[in-house]
Amino acid sequence: MDVIVIGAGIIGSSIAWHVAEMGATVGVVDQYGAGARRGSSHGATRGLRYSYEDPAYARLAMEAETWWRVTERRSGQRLLRMTGGVDIGVVGSPSFDATVQTVADLALEHRLIGGSDLACEFPWISVPDGYSGLVQTGAGLLDADTALSTIRALAGDAGATFQWETAVERVRRDDAGWELDIGRADAPIRAHRVALAAGPWTSGLIERSPDLSLPVLPPIAVLQCEPIYVELARPLDATPLFYIHPDAEYADGLYVQPQPGTRDAGTRDAGTRDAGTRLLKIGRHGGAGHLDPTNPLPGPIEDHGPMVDRLAQFVPAVEGGRVRGFDTCFYSTTPDDGFIIDSIGGGLFLAAGFSGHGFKFAPVIGRAAAELLLEGETAYEVDGMTLSRFAV
Ligand SMILES: Cc1cc2nc3c(=O)[nH]c(=O)nc-3n(C[C@H](O)[C@H](O)[C@H](O)COP(=O)(O)OP(=O)(O)OC[C@H]3O[C@@H](n4cnc5c(N)ncnc54)[C@H](O)[C@@H]3O)c2cc1C
Structure with missing residues (x-):
């Protein structure tokens, strides 16, 4: 062989x-x-976005999208739905600024808009003072x-x-x-x-x-991670995936992915609209401990409260939601x-x-x-x- x-x-x-x-x-x-x-x-979804601090990763993400389209064509399977994406962060914080810079340098289609404009576009978003949104069509969800x-x-x-x-x-x-x-x-x-x-x-x-x-x-540090699924009391319209950058208030990035079958069909793909997003996958970019992947700890391994509270600052509808479950998954972090x-x-x-x-x-x-x-x-x-x- x-x-x-x-x-x-x-x-x-x-x-x-x-x-x-x-x-x-x-x-x-x-x-x-x-x-x-x-x-x-394993799992229901993985996000694909170009919004990286490092331009090499942003360029590679675009190459990857092309290969996912090849994968879809060869297999006849629909794997990627472009939902659009929003990065939320404080202008002046290192990871948000570097991401905005990269997206601009690479001339990727984007808009950098202040909190009140973001809330006009996505009425269910409430942005605290000082935060802005980097809105891109170049983002979507893979059916993992x-x-x-x-x-x-x-x-x-x-x-x-x-x-x-x-x-x-x-x-x-x-x-x-x-x-x-x-x-x-x-x-x-x-x-x-x-x-x-x-x-x-x-x-x-x-x-x-x-x-x-x-x-x-x-x-490589092995981290056990626990993204949660929150069912919202009322559906949200036109939900992109989004990423809330770390800042002085919360040390980890937070990713939020609308779950399939419960959301708007997307901004780039002309598609059908359904009843809106009812289920969000929410995860902290990071995990707990340096653990043994063969013997995961039985979850929940952490208090999900702070993560939900952080998200509720930006998506108040989460407050009335119910945590419906979580995944156990491992990061291999360098x-x-x-x-x-x-x-x-x-x-x-x-x-x-x-x-x-x-x-x-x-x-x-x-x-x-x-x-x-x-x-x-x-x-x-x-x-x-x-x-x-x-x-x-
Ligand atoms: C909660 C979570 C959310 C994520 N979200 C995103 C996202 O939104 N977007 C994104 O791009 N990425 C995301 N990722 C990261 C992405 O999923 C991983 O980077 C990717 O799956 C890594 O794949 P892998 O093949 O390297 O590892 P694995 O999927 O772990 O595969 C390794 C395989 O090796 C096998 N193996 C190991 N040792 C041996 C051995 N000795 N003998 C035989 N077989 C062996 C294992 O059984 C396993 O099947 C996320 C990851 C997690 C955990």
């Missing part, structure tokens, strides 16, 4: 799809079954569960094979290439190249596999919140540390990874994402 991918989350599955499309033989192993709701890639199964199906159609419920205990290297120790001597898995896409399990596998001999250990996408040498590839914002990029990262694995270079802008940036 040319390439073996460890991990069938959205990243590993996307790498396998592109490697197979480019004509190489590829297998994927995952410790769980295809329907497992573990790790980072369908996106994952679709990419796996495309990988399979292109010739990739998936081996489920196969935990890799250790990765070994010899003169002939790589061998995965899966605890069964009768069934060694061998390949010329190996791509590690093990999400929050990455550091553990590296620690158990001295043959990987990385120049520096990936500094110190700079950036990804690790790197050809290490000797046929080893690392795709990890997606820091709670990697889903939207999956098909373009898969493409870049496949090009790096098979051709040694890529035109996609992932050169700032190497592991070596963490070497002291």
